[in-house]
Amino acid sequence: MADLPSLWTHEPHDVLVFKPGEKVADIDAGSTPGFTGSKGDAPDLQDERNERFAGLQEMLYAGSREGDTRSVLLVLQGMDTAGKGGIVKHVVGAGNPQGIRYSSFGVPTEEERKHDYLWRIRKALPTAGQVGVFDRSHYEDVLAVRVHDLVPPEVWGARYDEINAFEKELVEAGTIIVKVAMFVSLKEQKKRLSKRLDRPDKYWKYNPGDIDERLLWPAYQEAYQAVLDKTSTDYAPWHVVPCDRKWYSRLAITELLIEALKTLDLSWPPASFDVEAEKKRLKDA
Amino acid sequence: MADLPSLWTHEPHDVLVFKPGEKVADIDAGSTPGFTGSKGDAPDLQDERNERFAGLQEMLYAGSREGDTRSVLLVLQGMDTAGKGGIVKHVVGAGNPQGIRYSSFGVPTEEERKHDYLWRIRKALPTAGQVGVFDRSHYEDVLAVRVHDLVPPEVWGARYDEINAFEKELVEAGTIIVKVAMFVSLKEQKKRLSKRLDRPDKYWKYNPGDIDERLLWPAYQEAYQAVLDKTSTDYAPWHVVPCDRKWYSRLAITELLIEALKTLDLSWPPASFDVEAEKKRLKDA
Numbered sequence: 001m002a003d004l005p006s007l008w009t010h011e012p013h014d015v016l017v018f019k020p021g022e023k024v025a026d027i028d029a030g031s032t033p034g035f036t037g038s039k040g041d042a043p044d045l046q047d048e049r050n051e052r053f054a055g056l057q058e059m060l061y062a063g064s065r066e067g068d069t070r071s072v073l074l075v076l077q078g079m080d081t082a083g084k085g086g087i088v089k090h091v092v093g094a095g096n097p098q099g100i101r102y103s104s105f106g107v108p109t110e111e112e113r114k115h116d117y118l119w120r121i122r123k124a125l126p127t128a129g130q131v132g133v134f135d136r137s138h139y140e141d142v143l144a145v146r147v148h149d150l151v152p153p154e155v156w157g158a159r160y161d162e163i164n165a166f167e168k169e170l171v172e173a174g175t176i177i178v179k180v181a182m183f184v185s186l187k188e189q190k191k192r193l194s195k196r197l198d199r200p201d202k203y204w205k206y207n208p209g210d211i212d213e214r215l216l217w218p219a220y221q222e223a224y225q226a227v228l229d230k231t232s233t234d235y236a237p238w239h240v241v242p243c244d245r246k247w248y249s250r251l252a253i254t255e256l257l258i259e260a261l262k263t264l265d266l267s268w269p270p271a272s273f274d275v276e277a278e279k280k281r282l283k284d285a
Numbered sequence: 286m287a288d289l290p291s292l293w294t295h296e297p298h299d300v301l302v303f304k305p306g307e308k309v310a311d312i313d314a315g316s317t318p319g320f321t322g323s324k325g326d327a328p329d330l331q332d333e334r335n336e337r338f339a340g341l342q343e344m345l346y347a348g349s350r351e352g353d354t355r356s357v358l359l360v361l362q363g364m365d366t367a368g369k370g371g372i373v374k375h376v377v378g379a380g381n382p383q384g385i386r387y388s389s390f391g392v393p394t395e396e397e398r399k400h401d402y403l404w405r406i407r408k409a410l411p412t413a414g415q416v417g418v419f420d421r422s423h424y425e426d427v428l429a430v431r432v433h434d435l436v437p438p439e440v441w442g443a444r445y446d447e448i449n450a451f452e453k454e455l456v457e458a459g460t461i462i463v464k465v466a467m468f469v470s471l472k473e474q475k476k477r478l479s480k481r482l483d484r485p486d487k488y489w490k491y492n493p494g495d496i497d498e499r500l501l502w503p504a505y506q507e508a509y510q511a512v513l514d515k516t517s518t519d520y521a522p523w524h525v526v527p528c529d530r531k532w533y534s535r536l537a538i539t540e541l542l543i544e545a546l547k548t549l550d551l552s553w554p555p556a557s558f559d560v561e562a563e564k565k566r567l568k569d570a
Contacts, residue, residue, distance in 0.1 A: 062489040089381045096374045097418065098389070102382040133382065190567065197564050203556040204347040208563060211570045271488040278493060279482050282475065285496045 003052070003262070004255070005045055007037035012255040018181075018238040024225045029185040030244040035251065042247035049254045050094035056261035057131050059268060061099035064129020066269035070174040071126040072260055074133045074253075077143070077227075078182030079220065080210040081192035082243045083250075084135050087182075091254050092133045101126050104135035117141040117159070118166055126175065131257070138163055139227055146226075147219045160230035167236040176260045177236040180253055181224060186217060188244040288337070288547070289540070290330055292322035297540040303466075303523040309510045314470040315529040320536065327532035334539045335379035341546035342416050344553060346384035349414020351554035355459040356411040357545055359418045359538075362428070362512075363467030364505065365495040366477035367528045368535075369420050372467075376539050377418045386411050389420035402426040402444070403451055411460065416542070423448055424512055431511075432504045445515035452521040461545045462521040465538055466509060471502060473529040 004011065015034035037045065060072065074092065076084045092100060103124035112120045118138055126132030142163070146156045167177055184192070193214075196206040213220070232238040239256055243249040289296065300319035322330065345357065359377065361369045377385060388409035397405045403423055411417030427448070431441045452462055469477070478499075481491040498505070517523040524541055528534040 065489050085383065088383050092382050093378075093380075095378075095382075097377050097380075097382065097385050097387040098370065098373050098420070100382050100387075102385075104383070135383070190570070193567055194564070197560055197567065200556075201347075201553045203560070204350050204554050206556070206558070206563070208558050208566075211563070211566050214570050268486045269489050271485075271491070273491070273493050275482055275488070278491070278496070279479070281493075281496050282478055282482065285475070285499050 003258075005049070007041055007045065008034055008255070009036055010034040011259065012252050013239070013259050016239040016241055016252060016256070018228045018232040018240050020229075020232075022228070022240065024183075024221050024228065027183045027240060027242060029183045029188065029242045031242045032245060032248040033242065033252075035248060039245070039247050042251060046090070046247070046251055046254065049251065049258065050091070053091070053254055053258050053261070054094050054096065056258060056266060057095040057099055059266040060131065060261060060264065061096065061129040063266060063269050064099075064127075066272055068269070069128040070176070070264055071128060072131045072176045072178065072257070072264075073126050073170070074131065074257060075137045075139070075177060075179045076133065076135055076182060077137060077139050077180070077224075078243065079184060079189065079217070080207075080213060081189050081196075082182035082184040083246055084182060085205070086246055087180075087250060087253050088133060088135060090250050091257065092131070094254075095131055099130050101130045101132040102135065103132065105137055105140055117145075118162070121166075125170065128174075138166070139231075142227060142231075143220065143223045144213075146223045147216050160226070163231055164233055164236075167231075167233070171235040176263065178256050178260045179232075179236060179238045180241050180256065181228065181238055182241050182243045182249060184243045186214070189214060288543075290334070292326055292330065293319055293540070294321055295319040296544065297537050298524070298544050301524040301526055301537060301541070303513045303517040303525050305514075305517075307513070307525065309468075309506050309513065312468045312525060312527065314468045314473060314527045316527045317530060317533040318527065318537075320533060324530070324532050327536060331375070331532070331536055331539065334536065334543065335376070338376070338539055338543050338546070339379050339381065341543060341551060342380040342384055344551040345416065345546060345549065346381065346414040348551060348554050349384075349412075351557055353554070354413040355461070355549055356413060357416045357461045357463065357542070357549075358411050358455070359416065359542060360422045360424070360462060360464045361418065361420055361467060362422060362424050362465070362509075363528065364469060364474065364502070365492075365498060366474045366481075367467035367469040368531055369467060370490070371531055372465075372535060372538050373418060373420060375535050376542070377416070379539075380416055384415050386415045386417040387420065388417065390422055390425055402430075403447070406451075410455065413459075423451070424516075427512060428505065428508045429498075431508045432501050445511070448516055449518055449521075452516075452518065456520040461548065463541050463545045464517075464521060464523045465526055465541065466513065466523055467526050467528045467534060469528045471499070474499060 078084055121138045142156050142159050196202040228238050241249050241252050363369055406423045427441050427444050481487040513523050526534050526537050
């Protein structure tokens with residue numbers, strides 16, 4: 001934990017990783033697991049950790065220019081207003097666009113519907129050196145699709161294993177998958193939706209369907225529970241992040257990314273050329 | 286110019302846009318056209334203007350969620366070390382990854398070589414609401430390709446008109462193209478290459494081929510002159526940006542992006558739903 005700011009009592013991964021038996025119904029969305037600081041500590045700490053993330057992200061990208069094929073994929077799942085967009089803007093946005101790949105997965109297009117549900121996902125995977133971010137993901141195919149009965153139960157029921165196999169394949173090919181389930185309370189969600197309806201500069205983030213989804217929260221809760229129970233694996237575990245306090249969820253997810261990047265044991269790639277010979281060539285050029 | 290900070294005496298677009306007859310050989314890469322401030326003014330001003338850019342970029346993206354199909358494409362061309370990467374990191378990086386699309390174009394891959402030179406370009410164009418950035422571009426096909434005689438003169442010679450027609454098509458489809466030719470002096474380039482050879486954390490940015498290219502500067506100068514003469518059009522003009530002072534080139538290109546976004550006359554999209562009815566629904570939900 002040498003690198004971790006002292007306001008954390010535990011590695012965020014350790015406190016947030018899904019524990020077998022953990023119940024979605026018991027999640028306290030307003031809590032701040034592992035963090036002893038307060039909202040006032042957040043801005044400076046976030047800036048500092050954004051820089052740390054950006055430094056590691058650049059090193060990952062640099063390595064790819066010299067043949068390292070590894071990558072990172074951040075998967076963000078959560079109900080409307082959980083703060084996925086804020087993570088993209090304030091956490092992932094600290095990185096260099098050169099090495100960031102953002103993809104969002106809404107209602108499938110006509111073309112997407114002609115293919116297997118993983119088709120559009122495969123096309124959006126991070127390539128060597130990239131940090132990819134999925135704003136929603138293949139998990140919609142066992143969340144929204146399950147809740148809305150869009151395919152028969154035996155079809156979505158088979159997907160948990162398919163997803164595990166798919167993710168195993170990615171991990172074996174060198175992608176670290178950081179899966180984050182973002183939980184906002186119904187009370188806080190109402191507040192955030194209400195804000196979107198009060199501010200004309202937020203209308204575009206509001207969709208009448210958000211209320212329909214809200215009314216289905218018990219069914220979603222069940223679907224999220226199944227996702228966590230069935231797809232939190234050794235190689236691609238879920239993290240359960242309480243999101244009623246945006247400053248906390250941003251700090252926590254930043255640390256999850258930093259921890260993931262640190263496991264890659266990155267360093268600046270060595271020169272693939274003779275440095276002294278090049279210095280001489282440059283002198284004369 | 287109401288929106289422009291007072292340290293600019295002219296709209297950056299007006300001073301930097303390529304003027305017919307302007308000679309590449311006469312460009313002073315160390316100059317700071319239109320800007321009366323100094324390096325010390327840059328950091329605060331850059332922060333402020335990054336925010337302005339980010340605000341407009343978000344508005345462009347928001348509009349696309351309500352059907353606006355317009356987009357912006359920043360095309361960066363320049364010799365090695367001109368600072369393309371710095372523009373991506375420090376200027377474009379201020380935007381939200383949600384609405385930014387970065388693409389770089391190096392030596393074509395085997396698959397790319399099987400297709401027309403515009404094939405890979407078309408695949409990377411910004412979609413509705415995006416700010417795309419090309420780190421090198423289709424102009425490599427009349428720059429590196431011309432300098433290295435990779436295709437016969439009649440082939441590259443035909444490309445200027447093809448490129449103009451291609452860009453016209455994009456502009457007519459709603460993309461604003463901001464083309465920036467970044468000029469660094471040979472002296473400053475030597476300094477920057479030398480720094481890359483002195484710092485192990487910069488080795489990955491160095492390529493022995495950079496010196497080969499440096500030695501071809503007269504041929505590149507000629508090729509850049511042809512690009513400016515032949516492809517600076519009313520609908521997609523080139524901007525000539527002196528880049529020996531990174532702080533200047535970053536400020537200038539930020540302003541070029543802001544100006545481009547401002548011509549779109551953006552506003553937050555109106556609600557596509559009945560706001561009062563939704564407020565009532567939410568209250569009960």
